[in-house]
Amino acid sequence: MDVEKLEQEAASALEQAGSLEQLEELRVRFLGRSSELKLALREVRDRESGMSLNALRQRLEAALEERRSALERAELQHKLMADSIDVTLPGESFSEGHLHLITQIRREVEDIFLGLGYMIVDGREVETTRYNFDGLNMPAWHPARLSGHSLFLSDDVLLRTETSPSQIRVMEAQAPPVYMISPGRVYRRDTPDATHSPVFHQVEGLAVDRGISLADLKGTLLHLMRALFGEKRELRFRTHYFPFTEPSIEPDVSCHMCDGAGCPVCKQSGWIEMGGAGIVDPNVLEFVGYDPEQVSGFAFGLGLERIALLRHRVPDIRLLWENDLRFSRQF
Amino acid sequence: MKVPFSWLCEYVPLEVSPEQLAERLAVTSAEVERVFWRGVEDSEGNFDNFRVGRVLEAGKHPNADRLQLCKVDLGEAEPRQIVCGAWNFGAGATVAVGLPGAVVPGGMKLERVKLRGSVSEGMIMSERELELSQDHSGIMLLPDDWEPGSRLADHFALGEAILELEVTGNRPDLLAVYGLAREVAALYKLELAPPPGTDPELVGDEPVQVSVEDFAGCPRYVGRLFHDVKIGASPPWLKARLSGAGMRPISNVVDVTNYVMLALGNPLHAFDLDRLAESRLIVRRAHSGEEMRTLDGVDRKLDPRDLVIADAAKPMAVAGIMGGEESEVADTSSSILLESANFEPVGILESSERLKLRSEGSNRWEKGVDPYLAGQAAELASELIVQLAGAHWVGQTDIQGELPARPVVHFRPERADELIGVSIPAEEQRGLLERFGFEVAGDWTVTVPTFRARDVTREIDLVEEIARVHLDEVPFTLPARRAMWGRLTREQRLRRRTEDVLSGLGFVEAYTYSLVDSDPDENAIHLPDPLTAEHSLLRTTILGGLIGSLERNLDAGNEDVALFEIAHVYLPGKEELPAEPVRIAGLTWGGFARAKGAVEALYRALAAPTPSFEPAGELPYLHPLRVARVGEGGWVGELHPELAEGEWGAFELDLSALAELAQDVVVYSDVISFPAVKQDLSFVVAENVPAGELIAAAREAAGADLRAMEVSDVYRGSQLAEGQKSITFAVAFQSPERTLSDTEAAALREKIVQMLAERFDATLRS
Structure with missing residues (x-):
C-alpha cells in the first residue's frame, strides 16, 4: 500500500467534500472496516509498518475531524443566514412598574x-x-x-x-x-x-x-x-x-x-x-x-x-x- | 397692600426706581407681588398731552343729537374745537383734555379726527378714562381755579407705579404708606417726613357722647364731632391715591377715612350723628339676639362675643369690621361723629371669622394696630374733613383704657452674630436698630417703639431685625457636627424594599386621599366639619381609593392595570389619637391568583417565611368566596364583580406585621452539595379539600427532608368520580447532610401517602 498516495488521495477528496453526507462516505472509504487502510492494518506484521499505518490513520482521522467541524460551521452559518428576524419588532412585553x-x-x-x-x-x-x-x-x-x-x-x-x-x-x-x-x-x-x-x-x-x-x-x-x-x-x-x-x-x-x-x-x-x-x-x-x-x-x-x-x-x-x-x- | 409710589415719596425722598425698591423690600421687609402702573403712561412726553381746559362754548353738534360741540381754552392762542359725548357740563366748566398724540390708559392714541363733519382736536376725559375711579357717567369736572393749559400731571398723580406688597402678619405697621416710608427711610438711611396730619382749629366745645364699656376690646376711642359737613366728591389727588391703593372713591368724608387708614394704618369710621339715637355711642359687646345690617347690605346675627359700636338703642357698627347701613354717611349728612379708635386683635379676628366678614379695617385690626396711633389718625382725618368738606370741628373726646407699655429688651450684638452666622460690628447693629425706631441705651437695653410692640418683645426678635437686613451676606456653611450618623430605620428600609419589589412586579404606585366619602368600618373617624362630603372620613383601608383609581384607568381605556399604595390608615381606638399603621395595598388584573402571587413574591423578597392563606369570611369590596387571610391582619382576594368588570385581584398587608417576619440576615442553608430527588405525586381527593392542608399534612409526615411541595396541576373530569379532583404536586426530597437514596425517598413518599390517606381519604394516582 502506498501510504503517500493514499494520504494525498484522501486529502484531495476531503477538500472536495461539500457536505456531511459526503464526508461520511469518505470516512467509510478511507477509514471504514473494509477500507484499504483497515485491511492493510489487519495484515501488517512488522512493527515499523504498523506504526507508520497507525500514524496515517491518526492523521486521516484528524483531517476528517477538521473537515467535519469546518463543514458543520459552514452549515450552521448557512442556517443562521437563512434565519433572519426583524429586529425592529418590539421585545416581549414586560409591564414595568413605577414609583409615584x-x-x-x-x-x-x-x-x-x-x-x-x-x-x-x-x-x-x-x-x-x-x-x-x-x-x-x-x-x-x-x-x-x-x-x-x-x-x-x-x-x-x-x-x-x-x-x-x-x-x-x-x-x-x-x-x-x-x-x-x-x-x-x-x-x-x-x-x-x-x-x-x-x-x-x-x-x-x-x-x-x-x-x-x-x-x-x-x-x-x-x-x-x-x-x-x-x-x-x-x-x-x-x-x-x-x-x-x-x-x-x-x-x-x-x-x-x-x-x-x-x-x-x-x-x-x-x-x-x-x-x-x-x-x-x-x-x-x-x-x-x-x-x-x-x-x-x-x-x-x-x-x-x-x-x-x-x-x-x-x-x-x-x-x-x-x-x-x-x-x-x-x- | 397697594402703595402708590408718589405717595410713598411724599414721606421719604427716594432716589431708587420702584422696581429697585421692590427688590430690596422683598428681601428685608415684605414680599412684593408685583409693580404695576396705574393711569396715564409717563413716556415720551405723554404727560404733556393731558391738560386742563376751560369750556368757552358748548352746544349741540349740528349733525348729531347726542354730541356736544365745544370750544375749549387750553391756554393757547386760539381755543380748540372738541366734540364730546357727555352732557354733564356746559360753558365755564373746567375739564381734563387729552390732546392729539396722547396715549390714554389702555394704550389707545388720540388723533385729530372729524366727527360727523366737525373736527375734534382732542378729547374731554372721564374719571374712568383716566383710571381715577369707575365713574363714566359723564366727563370729569375739575376745580375752577386750575389754570387752563396747565398739565394735569402737575395737579394730581396722572399715572404712577404701584407696589403691591404682601405684608406678613407680624408687620401691621407696613400696612400703611407712612409706615412703609419709615421702613424705607431706615433701609436707605434717608430722612423721614414727620407724620401727616395737623389739627385744624377747634371751633366749638360740644360734648362728644361716647362711652366705652369694654376696655379689653377697645383700649382707646378718639371721637370727634363735625358740623356743617358738605358731602361731595373728593378732589382728583385723593381719588388718584385711593384708586392707586385699590380702593373705590365714594365721597369726601368716606374717602378721608379710607385715606387715613392707608396713610397711617389706623382704620376709621364716620357715623351720621343725626341718625344715632340720643346722638351717643357705646362700645360694648352685642346682646344675644341682636342683629344689624352691615354696609354690604347683609343682615348680621350678632354674638355676645362680638364687639359693637351701638347708639342708645342698637348696634350701629361691628367694631373694627364694618359699619352699619343705618348710620352710614350719606349725601344728606351734615353732622359727623368720627371714630378713631383702637381695637384688640383677637376679638376682631374671631368676630370676623364668625361672621365670615372681612374688610380692609379688620385685616389691620386683627394683626394689632398701634394704640398710640389713634390720635395722629384723628388729626389727619380732621384736617382733611375740614379742608375737603368745609366742615367745622366742634368737639372731641379721647377715652383711654390701659395702653400697653413699650417692651424693654436686653440685647447682645454678639448673640446676633452667632445666630446669623456673620459678623456685624456692634455699632452698625446699634445704628440699624435706631433707624428702625428702637431706642438703644449704652448698656444695650433696647426700648421698642409702639408700632412694633407686639412683634418685638425678646432678644431674638431684635436678632431678626438685624438678620433681615443682612440676609444676602449670610454665608453658606454646614453645621459643625460632633456626632453624626444617618441611616434608615429597619421599617423604612423594608418599606423601600416593598416599594421596589411591587414596582418590579409591574405594579404602578398610586397615591389616593386619606380622606374618603365612605369606609367599610362603621367606626371610621369622621370629620365633624369636613370641607366636602367627599372628604369626610379617615380611611381604615386603602383599597377603596385604589378602586377609584382603577375605575378612572378603565374609563381611560388603560390596559394591564396593576396599582399599589403604601400609606397610613387610621384606626379608632380607646386613646385620644387613632392608631396609624402603615398598610400595603394592591389591585391588579388577573384575579385572585395574580394578587396572591404578588403577595407570595413580596414575602420571598423580604425573606419572610411563606405566610398561611386561610379562607376568610366575607370582607368588604371582595368576592365572598375568593378571599383569604394572610398572616397577621392581611388579606388577599378578588374584587366583588359589582365593583369592576373582569377579575381583579387585591390585597392589603400590614407593613409592621410583614416587617416582623422579614429576616434581616439570611443564613445559608446547603441546597447545593446534595442533589434533590424530584417526583410528581398526584392525589385524588374530595372537591372540598384545600391543597394547602394537603401540603401542611405532608410536611408534618415527611419532616424537614421534604424540601419543596408545590401544586403543579389540578384536574377534574371524566376520569374521576363526581365531586373529586386530582391535585398533582411537584415534590422534592433533599437532605442538607447527605444524598438521599432511592429507598429513603420512597420511604418519605410512603409516609406522605399514608398521612394523606388517613386524614383526607386521598388516594395516590398512578
Whole structure:
C-alpha cells in the first residue's frame, strides 16, 4: 500500500467534500472496516509498518475531524443566514412598574439628608393641638388654629397642618443634638384646584445643636436645592414670618428653567419660592425642655408636590392623585 | 397692600426706581407681588398731552343729537374745537383734555379726527378714562381755579407705579404708606417726613357722647364731632391715591377715612350723628339676639362675643369690621361723629371669622394696630374733613383704657452674630436698630417703639431685625457636627424594599386621599366639619381609593392595570389619637391568583417565611368566596364583580406585621452539595379539600427532608368520580447532610401517602 498516495488521495477528496453526507462516505472509504487502510492494518506484521499505518490513520482521522467541524460551521452559518428576524419588532412585553413621582422625590430628599447624617422620622398625621400648635409657638388665638384653615376632629385633635409636630415629638423624646427630616402627608382646608390639594406632602427638617446659625441653614438648603435642581442653582433668603421660627425666612432658588434670566415659571423674577424656614424660636426649644442659651437650631419645610410641579413641569397637582397610568408611567 | 409710589415719596425722598425698591423690600421687609402702573403712561412726553381746559362754548353738534360741540381754552392762542359725548357740563366748566398724540390708559392714541363733519382736536376725559375711579357717567369736572393749559400731571398723580406688597402678619405697621416710608427711610438711611396730619382749629366745645364699656376690646376711642359737613366728591389727588391703593372713591368724608387708614394704618369710621339715637355711642359687646345690617347690605346675627359700636338703642357698627347701613354717611349728612379708635386683635379676628366678614379695617385690626396711633389718625382725618368738606370741628373726646407699655429688651450684638452666622460690628447693629425706631441705651437695653410692640418683645426678635437686613451676606456653611450618623430605620428600609419589589412586579404606585366619602368600618373617624362630603372620613383601608383609581384607568381605556399604595390608615381606638399603621395595598388584573402571587413574591423578597392563606369570611369590596387571610391582619382576594368588570385581584398587608417576619440576615442553608430527588405525586381527593392542608399534612409526615411541595396541576373530569379532583404536586426530597437514596425517598413518599390517606381519604394516582 502506498501510504503517500493514499494520504494525498484522501486529502484531495476531503477538500472536495461539500457536505456531511459526503464526508461520511469518505470516512467509510478511507477509514471504514473494509477500507484499504483497515485491511492493510489487519495484515501488517512488522512493527515499523504498523506504526507508520497507525500514524496515517491518526492523521486521516484528524483531517476528517477538521473537515467535519469546518463543514458543520459552514452549515450552521448557512442556517443562521437563512434565519433572519426583524429586529425592529418590539421585545416581549414586560409591564414595568413605577414609583409615584412623590415617592421618587421623597427618596431623593431622604438620601440627601441621610448623606448629611440626618435621621428620618415618620410622624403621625392625626395630631393634638399641643403638638400641632402649642409646641410650635402658635397661641390659642393664632389664625391657623381657626377651623377655617384646618381640619379638626375635635377641639384638641386635628389633621396636622404641617409636618412640624414631629419636630416636637422627636425633641421631647431625646436630648440634643437632633438632626432629622420628616416627610409625610399634611392637611389643609383647601378646595382642590391646579395648585391646591386638601392633602399634600411636606418634608420637615430640623437641626438643633450648639452654635447652629442661619448660615448653616443657608448652606444646607443650597446643598439640597443643587441636588434637586442642578449644580448651577443659587439660593437666597427673604425675610418672612412664621410663629415657630425667629428669624424666619423664605428660601428662593434661582430658576432652573432660565438660570435666573426671567421666564414664566419664575414669573420673570429669576427666583422661585421653595417653602419656609428659619432659626427655631426659643419658645419652641423651651417647650421641649431645651435651653436656648445652650443650643440653637434651624428648621425648614418644603412641599414635595411643589418640587414635582416645578422640576417635572406637571401642570396640575391633581394629576398626582388621579393615578392615571398614562401619567404615572412617564416617571 | 397697594402703595402708590408718589405717595410713598411724599414721606421719604427716594432716589431708587420702584422696581429697585421692590427688590430690596422683598428681601428685608415684605414680599412684593408685583409693580404695576396705574393711569396715564409717563413716556415720551405723554404727560404733556393731558391738560386742563376751560369750556368757552358748548352746544349741540349740528349733525348729531347726542354730541356736544365745544370750544375749549387750553391756554393757547386760539381755543380748540372738541366734540364730546357727555352732557354733564356746559360753558365755564373746567375739564381734563387729552390732546392729539396722547396715549390714554389702555394704550389707545388720540388723533385729530372729524366727527360727523366737525373736527375734534382732542378729547374731554372721564374719571374712568383716566383710571381715577369707575365713574363714566359723564366727563370729569375739575376745580375752577386750575389754570387752563396747565398739565394735569402737575395737579394730581396722572399715572404712577404701584407696589403691591404682601405684608406678613407680624408687620401691621407696613400696612400703611407712612409706615412703609419709615421702613424705607431706615433701609436707605434717608430722612423721614414727620407724620401727616395737623389739627385744624377747634371751633366749638360740644360734648362728644361716647362711652366705652369694654376696655379689653377697645383700649382707646378718639371721637370727634363735625358740623356743617358738605358731602361731595373728593378732589382728583385723593381719588388718584385711593384708586392707586385699590380702593373705590365714594365721597369726601368716606374717602378721608379710607385715606387715613392707608396713610397711617389706623382704620376709621364716620357715623351720621343725626341718625344715632340720643346722638351717643357705646362700645360694648352685642346682646344675644341682636342683629344689624352691615354696609354690604347683609343682615348680621350678632354674638355676645362680638364687639359693637351701638347708639342708645342698637348696634350701629361691628367694631373694627364694618359699619352699619343705618348710620352710614350719606349725601344728606351734615353732622359727623368720627371714630378713631383702637381695637384688640383677637376679638376682631374671631368676630370676623364668625361672621365670615372681612374688610380692609379688620385685616389691620386683627394683626394689632398701634394704640398710640389713634390720635395722629384723628388729626389727619380732621384736617382733611375740614379742608375737603368745609366742615367745622366742634368737639372731641379721647377715652383711654390701659395702653400697653413699650417692651424693654436686653440685647447682645454678639448673640446676633452667632445666630446669623456673620459678623456685624456692634455699632452698625446699634445704628440699624435706631433707624428702625428702637431706642438703644449704652448698656444695650433696647426700648421698642409702639408700632412694633407686639412683634418685638425678646432678644431674638431684635436678632431678626438685624438678620433681615443682612440676609444676602449670610454665608453658606454646614453645621459643625460632633456626632453624626444617618441611616434608615429597619421599617423604612423594608418599606423601600416593598416599594421596589411591587414596582418590579409591574405594579404602578398610586397615591389616593386619606380622606374618603365612605369606609367599610362603621367606626371610621369622621370629620365633624369636613370641607366636602367627599372628604369626610379617615380611611381604615386603602383599597377603596385604589378602586377609584382603577375605575378612572378603565374609563381611560388603560390596559394591564396593576396599582399599589403604601400609606397610613387610621384606626379608632380607646386613646385620644387613632392608631396609624402603615398598610400595603394592591389591585391588579388577573384575579385572585395574580394578587396572591404578588403577595407570595413580596414575602420571598423580604425573606419572610411563606405566610398561611386561610379562607376568610366575607370582607368588604371582595368576592365572598375568593378571599383569604394572610398572616397577621392581611388579606388577599378578588374584587366583588359589582365593583369592576373582569377579575381583579387585591390585597392589603400590614407593613409592621410583614416587617416582623422579614429576616434581616439570611443564613445559608446547603441546597447545593446534595442533589434533590424530584417526583410528581398526584392525589385524588374530595372537591372540598384545600391543597394547602394537603401540603401542611405532608410536611408534618415527611419532616424537614421534604424540601419543596408545590401544586403543579389540578384536574377534574371524566376520569374521576363526581365531586373529586386530582391535585398533582411537584415534590422534592433533599437532605442538607447527605444524598438521599432511592429507598429513603420512597420511604418519605410512603409516609406522605399514608398521612394523606388517613386524614383526607386521598388516594395516590398512578
